[in-house]
Amino acid sequence: MKRLKGIAAILIVSAMMTGIAACNSETEVESSVSSELTVMDISSETSAEASGTGVQGTNENGEYVIEGETFEERYGSQLGSYLNHQYYFDDIEIPMYETNYYMIHQFVEFNNMAKTGYDLPMTSEGLVDLSYELGDGMEVEGFEIRNVGDMVRSYAEISIACTYITQDLGKEYGIEISDRTYQKTDEQVEAVRKMATEANLTLDQFLSVNYGPGFTEQNFRDILIRYYYYEDFVDSYPIPEDMAEAPCVVHALFEARDGLVTPEMDTAASDAATEFLASCNSTDDILTKGTELVEQGTVSECATYQVVKGKFVKEFQNWAYDESRQVGDMDIVKTSYGYHVMGYLGMEPLGDAERNYLASELASGEIYSVFYAEVHDFGTDDEYADPVKVDEETEETEATVGESLPLDENGNIIIETSATSALKVGADKESKGLMATRVIAACVGGVAIFAIIGLIIATIAGDKKKKNDDADESEDDIPEEIAADEEPEAEVKEEKKKTE
Numbered sequence: 001m002k003r004l005k006g007i008a009a010i011l012i013v014s015a016m017m018t019g020i021a022a023c024n025s026e027t028e029v030e031s032s033v034s035s036e037l038t039v040m041d042i043s044s045e046t047s048a049e050a051s052g053t054g055v056q057g058t059n060e061n062g063e064y065v066i067e068g069e070t071f072e073e074r075y076g077s078q079l080g081s082y083l084n085h086q087y088y089f090d091d092i093e094i095p096m097y098e099t100n101y102y103m104i105h106q107f108v109e110f111n112n113m114a115k116t117g118y119d120l121p122m123t124s125e126g127l128v129d130l131s132y133e134l135g136d137g138m139e140v141e142g143f144e145i146r147n148v149g150d151m152v153r154s155y156a157e158i159s160i161a162c163t164y165i166t167q168d169l170g171k172e173y174g175i176e177i178s179d180r181t182y183q184k185t186d187e188q189v190e191a192v193r194k195m196a197t198e199a200n201l202t203l204d205q206f207l208s209v210n211y212g213p214g215f216t217e218q219n220f221r222d223i224l225i226r227y228y229y230y231e232d233f234v235d236s237y238p239i240p241e242d243m244a245e246a247p248c249v250v251h252a253l254f255e256a257r258d259g260l261v262t263p264e265m266d267t268a269a270s271d272a273a274t275e276f277l278a279s280c281n282s283t284d285d286i287l288t289k290g291t292e293l294v295e296q297g298t299v300s301e302c303a304t305y306q307v308v309k310g311k312f313v314k315e316f317q318n319w320a321y322d323e324s325r326q327v328g329d330m331d332i333v334k335t336s337y338g339y340h341v342m343g344y345l346g347m348e349p350l351g352d353a354e355r356n357y358l359a360s361e362l363a364s365g366e367i368y369s370v371f372y373a374e375v376h377d378f379g380t381d382d383e384y385a386d387p388v389k390v391d392e393e394t395e396e397t398e399a400t401v402g403e404s405l406p407l408d409e410n411g412n413i414i415i416e417t418s419a420t421s422a423l424k425v426g427a428d429k430e431s432k433g434l435m436a437t438r439v440i441a442a443c444v445g446g447v448a449i450f451a452i453i454g455l456i457i458a459t460i461a462g463d464k465k466k467k468n469d470d471a472d473e474s475e476d477d478i479p480e481e482i483a484a485d486e487e488p489e490a491e492v493k494e495e496k497k498k499t500e
Contacts, residue, residue, distance in 0.1 A: 057200035066199050066209045074209070076125040078387035079107055082153055085382040089164040097219045101211060102156040110152055120148060123390035130387040149387045158371075161378045163226050165370050166233055169363075175236040181228040188224055189217065230363075237359040239350070246306045246354060247320040248345040250283050252276060252290030255300040256338035272298065273332050273339035283328060283343030290341070300338070304345065308354045310361055316340060 063070045082103045087094040107128075114120035114128035121129045130149035145151060170176075189203070196206030207215050254276070256269035276293070280286050290302030305312070307320040315335045319325075319342055329344040350358065370376070 057205065064201060064205045064209050066201070066206070069209075071209050071212050075104070075107070076123060076127040077390060078123070078127070078130040078149065079103070081130075081385045081387045082107070082149060082156075085380045085384070087157075087160060087378070087380045089161070089378050090376050092164070094160065094164070095219070095222075097211070097215050098223060099156070099160060101215075101219075101223055102159050103152065104211065106152045106156045106159070109155075110148060125390055129390070131389045147387070153384070157379075161371055161376075162367055164378070165367050165376065166230055167226065168376070169366065169370070170229065170233050173233075173236065173238065175233055177225060177229055178232045178235075181225060181232055184228050185221055185224040189221060192220070234356060234359045234363050237363045239355065239359060239362070243309075243350075243358060245347045245349055246308050247325070248304060248306050248348050249320050250286050250290075250302075250304045250343040250345060251316075251333075251340040252286055252293065252302040253300045253337060254298075254339045254341070258336040269339050270332075270334075273341050277330060277332055277341045280330060280341070280343075283330060283345060286330065286341055286343045306348065306351055306354045308350070308358050311357060313337070316342075320344070 057064060059065050059068070059070065066074075083100050084096060085099060086096060087099050107130075110120065111128040114122055121132050123129045128148060130147065130152060132148045134145060134147060134151075145154065192206065193203045196203045199206060201209070203217050207217065207220060211219075252273075254269040254273040256266045261269070276289070276299075280289060287302060287304065290299050293299035294302050307317055309317060309321070311317075312320075313335045315333050319331065319333045325344050327344055327346040329342075331342050333340045333342050
């Protein structure tokens with residue numbers, strides 16, 4: 001059985017379940033995909049009013065439809081190569097509906113990327129081309145990445161593996177599923193049920209259009225519970241005693257971002273910070289006077305922070321953790337953001353937000369270490385067929401496709417689940433939301449993995465690059481906070497932001 005090693009360390013759990021836990025400090029793609037997209041985000045697009053020929057819930061052949069599309073019509077002819085593969089986690093046979101779910105989810109994410117800012121080619125079916133080769137291919141830590149389909153598969157496998165590692169660690173720590181998790185699951189299911197009603201379908205019928213016959217409400221609940229369980233895991237994750245406190249500081253930032261200001265502007269910011277510090281007799285003055293200058297536009301930000309390690313740029317963090325630091329100390333600290341007039345307020349027990357951030361970082365780190373160390377035997381013995389090149393199909397290719405995929409009497413893809421029920425799979429043709437695929441849109445690794453997908457595409461596809469220029473323009477609107485690199489020892493780049 002093949003052991004999955006993954007794409008790279010930062011892809012695995014650096015922002016584990018970012019939709020329900022603190023994002024990692026390097027995340028910068030919230031404009032591309034929100035940290036947790038729920039069914040309500042797309043409810044208006046899947047309502048009966050918007051469903052066109054699907055307003056009655058079925059087409060002329062009696063097949064269930066949403067927005068006029070059957071299950072197989074929502075997904076192209078390529079995705080079938082990545083479905084119906086039996087995975088194992090140690091001696092656990094992972095339900096096929098679950099592995100198929102993650103394959104579908106990642107496919108939809110790539111499909112949305114192809115339509116909203118990345119140079120990924122589309123097929124004549126209007127979907128991202130899974131057969132698109134990424135340069136000459138790349139082997140990273142034992143995993144061969146040749147095309148977009150390989151990336152879809154790898155991210156799905158990462159999500160599945162980390163989900164089961166979390167469950168395993170949770171049992172080890174005695175962390176149980178909370179009532180809150182069951183409540184959130186109920187709320188999500190009911191939200192989807194409402195959408196199904198608006199589309200004139202039952203919940204199971206509605207799910208079947210998104211995940212095929214055989215994908216039921218109980219399957220959906222099982223996935224949601226495992227998703228929300230990460231929040232339980234973080235909430236109860238043991239914080240080492242020597243990390244239960246963190247220093248608190250106040251700062252007033254005179255902005256002078258590296259690479260974005262002239263030498264004269266930098267000098268002006270430095271002089272202004274020096275003058276401001278001279279006017280402050282106490283740390284209280286930094287806060288009160290700094291707040292006044294924020295209102296005047298002279299100071300970019302004035303605030304107090306509890307400095308949790310790994311969350312702030314190293315200069316800022318190092319000053320706060322200096323062993324010689326005494327309550328009342330004041331100084332100027334230069335970072336890539338500019339000049340911070342700092343005041344030391346002392347050590348305090350972690351606040352709720354800080355505790356959650358630290359617990360998420362520690363929990364993600366442990367999950368990653370378990371994954372990377374290959375403690376568990378995760379993978380599949382099944383062989384994967386290469387995706388069909390849709391726009392180069394011939395009669396011979398058509399025959400090959402028919403022979404390689406299990407089809408019913410109508411020519412629809414049939415995938416037998418572990419429950420012996422058929423599961424047809426197919427993708428969001430018009431970016432209309434594939435309800436269930438987007439419900440857990442931040443699924444294990446969420447926004448951070450989504451960002452890395454773009455970086456890898458830009459790197460290994462040669463001259464392919466991101467089209468969306470809004471990311472650069474949006475930096476001016478980012479709060480002037482001092483987020484750290486994912487790796488504390490790495491050099492902090494000026495565009496990185498702290499995520500609350």
